Ligand SMILES: Nc1ncnc2c1ncn2[C@@H]1O[C@H](COP(=O)(O)OP(=O)(O)OP(=O)(O)O)[C@@H](O)[C@H]1O
């Protein structure tokens with residue numbers, strides 16, 4: 279009951295933190311799409327390179343976020359950005375690579391070879407084939423990767439509050455340090471809700487981006 | 495025109511080199527359909543894909559309209575050739591219209607023009623543009639998809655078409671229909687076509703020439719009738735089948751084997767006139783026609799009316815059977831067997847009597863090639879253009895109606 283009234287009283291702060299939270303994830307995942315999708319497409323050209331890249335991306339995933347932030351502090355301190363927004367964005371960017379690269383790679387690789395051959399036989403150049411056939415067909419699977427990245431990293435960003443990145447994690451960390459259950463629960467609820475809403479929003483976007491001919 | 499000179503393809507594989515195509519030379523003349531025929535794995539697809547350079551040949555030369563294909567940029571080359579792939583390969587993310595517009599867009603045709611062309615082509619392959627243009631491939635049946643595949647290949651109006659089993663995914667009945675429609679289209683378009691098939695019946699029906707392959711080698715390259723009548727070796731003989739002479743029946747139209755100047759009488763004529771006419775022609779029967787529309791309505795047998803009186807109409811019996819002049823001989827023979835008769839009246843699309851066809855005339859015609867082994871019965875391009883291909887017979891009819 280106390281928690282509810284806390285939420286009601288502080289709703290403006292919570293919303294502000296949520297926006298801050300989301301902006302970190304959005305910027306970082308946005309950058310991750312811009313890097314991960316081209317990488318995913320590029321590595322379809324060479325099986326060995328693909329295996330290596332996917333292996334490295336998977337390794338990054340296994341680093342605990344707290345450890346990753348710790349590692350980045352001395353490095354980024356060199357440019358005066360040891361804590362705060364920048365390391366948070368970089369961490370999210372790194373964690374997003376695996377789902378996005380892997381889904382892009384798989385989706386492009388799984389395009390029916392007959393379609394690829396038809397495109398080639400009709401006189402499409404490789405980039406034309408990519409833009410007109412392969413990417414449109416890969417969109418649903420790439421978007422599924424983006425959704426996974428977003429949901430994972432809404433969680434990661436909550437921890438980034440410890441390095442002063444702001445966001446909903448602030449409520450949680452404060453709740454823990456001040457042993458204030460209201461803040462802790464409000465923060466945790468808000469993070470979960472944000473993840474669910476973001477996932478649904480992206481699902482809608484995925485449906486919109488999927489070519490109509492592929493929708494069942 | 496497509497010319498292959500000593501074309502060879504050797505695939506390097508972990509288990510050693512595979513010679514998929516072995517010193518193959520032949521030429522597809524302008525405006526003809528050449529069928530690449532042979533058992534699975536004999537190199538048909540490989541041969542075809544070397545023509546649009548989806549597969550680079552190991553040796554030999556290929557010329558299209560006299561120009562060496564190696565002098566082209568492969569992409570440019572492919573845009574000048576319609577390509578129908580074995581697996582249909584319509585792009586599922588594009589509508590039927592967009593699929594057809596792919597090559598026109600690639601070569602920079604204005605959108606409005608390409609759109610108009612797409613609608614036209616869809617009509618040409620017997621799909622209603624109003625219904626199908628905006629549909630997606632998954633909303634079409636297999637047969638409809640294959641029609642769209644053919645339309646797509648024709649979109650940029652390429653002079654050359656290469657088609658890998660374009661009608662493979664269709665049930666036998668619809669297949670016949672599509673084949674017929676395609677031949678009709680080809681009669682107007684006169685494309686130079688390389689067409690892969692493994693079905694001898696399709697080859698005989700569609701081909702102006704047939705190239706029979708075995709294990710990468712070209713075993714025989716001839717007109718369908720020659721392949722059927724004079725297989726060059728036992729492999730070809732076995733491949734075309736023990737009923738190869740029956741298959742030749744398909745190649746000849748009734749109109750080409752028919753005796754056109756057959757006598758007839760009208761029901762109002764006196765029976766004596768009929769008898770006189772039968773004697774004059776040496777026939778043992780005569781057809782009775784309706785005077786208004788010239789349709790055959792009955793038959794009079796000499797043996798039964800020699801002493802009779804009255805009008806022809808009174809003595810007319812049931813006509814044993816009739817066949818359309820544009821039908822092939824297989825139809826005619828089948829009708830003869832069904833009706834238990836040795837001859838049929840031939841009619842045109844309005845049902846008008848055109849002449850008659852007899853079993854003896856058919857066997858005589860099929861036997862012709864064995865008496866003059868260097869000529870096929872029917873030059874096939876002429877058959878497809880629907881021209882008369884045999885001189886009208888003069889003199890005594892080989893088989894008079896019995
Ligand atoms: N990329 C390749 N690498 C190695 N061998 C190949 C390759 N493509 C084809 N071959 C071999 O070349 C031979 C001819 O193949 P091709 O596909 O031309 O046969 P086909 O006559 O089209 O058969 P089908 O009727 O089954 O389609 C086969 O033995 C096949 O295994």
Ligand SMILES: [Mg+2]
Nearest residue numbers: 538539540580
């Ligand atoms: Mg094949």
